[in-house]
Amino acid sequence: MPRGSSSRSRGGGRGRPGPAGLPWTEAVPGPVVLVTGTERLLGERAVARVTALAREQHADLEVTTLDAAAHSPGALDAVASPSLFGEERLAVVTGVEAPGEGFEAEVLRYLAAPADDVVLVLRHAGGQRGKKVLDAARAVPGAVVVDCPPVKRDDEKIAFVGAEVGAARRRISAPAARALVDAVGSDLRELAASCAQLVADTSGTVEVEDVQRYYGGRVEATGFRVADAVVAGHRGEALALVRQAVSTGLDPVPIVAVLALRLRQMALVAGTQGREEDVARALGMQPWMVGRTRRELRGWSPAALGAGVVVLAEADEAVKGGGRDPVYALERAVLALCASHER
Known part of the structure; x- marks a missing residue:
């Protein structure tokens, strides 16, 4: 069966590639399924969903997994070559963001004329490498693009x-x-x-x-509890929570990240007026978060917020290797923030 022909329909619908792509919950089989983004769990779920839907359509589906990072010349061609028995096949290629030698040329050759009885799933976990492959995959007629961006906001x-x-x-x-x-x-x-x-x-x-x-x-000892104590100016409680968190294995990096997130929220809300629902919609927050942040701002002047942002920028660098003692850098930042609140 020649590549590029379309004598057989996979069923299950075609994705709507679009610039932004689909969420993993809407991933469906296609001639090429491009799963992009750094959120690994969602990427795995997208691949699993496509595989399950393809199995529902074809009970004899043959599934093969390849690692682009450990690419062997001809591996993709072997998977996509015409089948003697005509069974549908699904090939999952992981590590497209860090391909081994020869992978890019081989996959680009395949994407120029995909086999009609193969579902090719390409998993790209982010980064700048592999742009030619991403562009070629998106250009395949009927391609399905699934985005799995990091889930960061509360x-x-x-x-x-x-x-x-x-x-x-x-x-x-x-x-x-x-x-x-x-x-x-x-x-x-x-x-x-x-x-x-x-x-x-x-x-x-x-x-x-x-x-x-x-x-x-x-x-009791998460970064969010630390942040609650810091923005309230409770120096002793904040320091105790930091030490408890660190003693139970929590790294200073996420604590600093949570503190930075809270101060950014405060800075955003500080310049707003109006109903909590309207402000929340404009800022991409929940209304209860806007209300809480407004209450927290009562103890913070604009100058204190500005100083706090600088403190956390320095702490972020220190806990990520720029300082000798990440725990000391975190404690110092917590004390400085609480002092800003007190002033």
Whole structure:
């Protein structure tokens, strides 16, 4: 069967590539499925979803996984060569962002005339390398583009928790979702595992009490608790929480990141007026976050916020290798921020 022919339909619909691509929840098989972005969990889920849908359409689907970083010449050609028995095939190629020698030329040759009985899934985990491959994949007629950007903002993490619990046909209250994010942190894989545990071990709507029961010990010493104490100017509490967090294995880097996030939110909200709902919509925040931030701003002058941003920029460099002692740099930043609040 010659490449480029379309005598067979895969079914299941074609993706809408578009500039922004699809979320992983809408990924479908296509002649080429390009999964981009640094959020590894979502990338894995996109690949798994495409594979599952392809299996539903073709029970005899042959699935092969290749690693572009450890590319062997001819490996892709071998997978995509005409099948003796006519079965549909799916090839997942990981590591497209760091390809081995010869991979780019081989995949570009394939993308110029894709086989009609192969679903080629290319996983590119971000970075500047592989642009020719990305452009060529997007240009394939019927190509499916799936974006898996990093989930960084609090509201995105909370929405992720709600979706995870909702996928299990359960509900979680907004305060409980926030408490879980505070407790577990920003690692999406760990958040997903925590949601699964709560769903398995509780009944009805997941409430704050449920989160406290399973993760209360961690909540007490997370970067978010440190940030709460710092923005309130509670120097002793903030320092104690930092030391407790570090003693339980929490790295100074995410604590500084959370502090920086909180100050950025405060700086954004400081220049706004109007209803919380309107401000939240304009800034991409939740209304309750705007209300909380406005209350926190009562203890901060514009000069203090500006000084705090400088302090955290210096601390960020120090905890990432620019200083001799990351813990000392973090404690120094916490004390300086609390002093700014007091002034």
